[in-house]
Amino acid sequence: MDVRDYPLGEFEAILADLEAANRLTFAAPPTLAFLRRLTKGWPEGAELRVADLGYGEGAMLRRIHRWAVARGLRPKLTGIDMNPRCRALAEAHTPAAMGIEWHEGDLFGWEPAVRPHAVISSLFAHHLETAEVVRLLRWQEGMATDGWFVNDLHRHWFAWGGFRAMAWAMRWHPCVRHDGALSVRRGFRAGEWRAMLEAAGVRGAELRWHPLFRLCVGRLKAGA
Numbered sequence: 110m111d112v113r114d115y116p117l118g119e120f121e122a123i124l125a126d127l128e129a130a131n132r133l134t135f136a137a138p139p140t141l142a143f144l145r146r147l148t149k150g151w152p153e154g155a156e157l158r159v160a161d162l163g164y165g166e167g168a169m170l171r172r173i174h175r176w177a178v179a180r181g182l183r184p185k186l187t188g189i190d191m192n193p194r195c196r197a198l199a200e201a202h203t204p205a206a207m208g209i210e211w212h213e214g215d216l217f218g219w220e221p222a223v224r225p226h227a228v229i230s231s232l233f234a235h236h237l238e239t240a241e242v243v244r245l246l247r248w249q250e251g252m253a254t255d256g257w258f259v260n261d262l263h264r265h266w267f268a269w270g271g272f273r274a275m276a277w278a279m280r281w282h283p284c285v286r287h288d289g290a291l292s293v294r295r296g297f298r299a300g301e302w303r304a305m306l307e308a309a310g311v312r313g314a315e316l317r318w319h320p321l322f323r324l325c326v327g328r329l330k331a332g333a
């Protein structure tokens with residue numbers, strides 16, 4: 110999806126269908142549950158800095174903003190995506206009052222003035238080759254002061270068939286139908302995550318399965 114040159118209107122429709130798929134498959138709850146654990150015991154009014162890698166049209170950061178405000182925190186959120194159209198769409202869909210910074214560029218080149226408490230991503234890791242995922246794990250381990258969370262897909266035949274059936278029934282854009290099923294095939298199994306964590310030299314990460322077919326990896330840094 111990030112490599113094809115769709116006209117802007119069609120690209121927007123594709124990302125809207127992707128977001129509908131995210132809502133129907135409960136994409137946000139695992140990430141919000143992680144942030145709830147990360148901020149446990151934080152006082153009212155504390156600043157929460159979160160960076161979202163590969164934000165697409167930005168729905169996850171908007172959800173996080175609403176949750177953080179309801180939780181009494183002061184969210185300071187940054188999205189990093191290398192597709193300039195994502196920035197344009199995220200800006201258009203986000204109330205300016207949220208103050209979310211939509212950064213355009215490759216994540217590995219992002220150098221914030223102040224490090225985020227948490228680095229998160231969703232449906233992003235499976236776009237990378239194995240060696241790049243290992244690099245990502247090391248990078249976010251060094252970048253996040255308090256923890257990181259990768260929300261991605263469990264590679265499973267039922268998820269693949271189920272997504273194809275749902276996408277057909279919902280009449281989603283052909284690109285979402287095709288790339289969504291491909292994304293499931295590019296997803297991960299638990300053993301693969303363990304091997305990549307080992308290769309990255311990252312210890313203390315937790316692997317959890319969440320409905321529907323999300324296999325998430327996260328780490329809360331000790332003492333954070």
Ligand SMILES: C[S@@+](CC[C@H](N)C(=O)[O-])C[C@H]1O[C@@H](n2cnc3c(N)ncnc32)[C@H](O)[C@@H]1O
Nearest residue numbers: 111163164165189190191192214215216231232
């Ligand atoms: C499938 S989209 C995921 C969108 C959103 N996070 C979601 O859950 O729907 C993956 C995004 O990652 C971005 N991306 C891929 N490689 C990247 C990189 N190296 N640095 C920054 N963004 C990248 C793409 O532009 C694309 O918007």
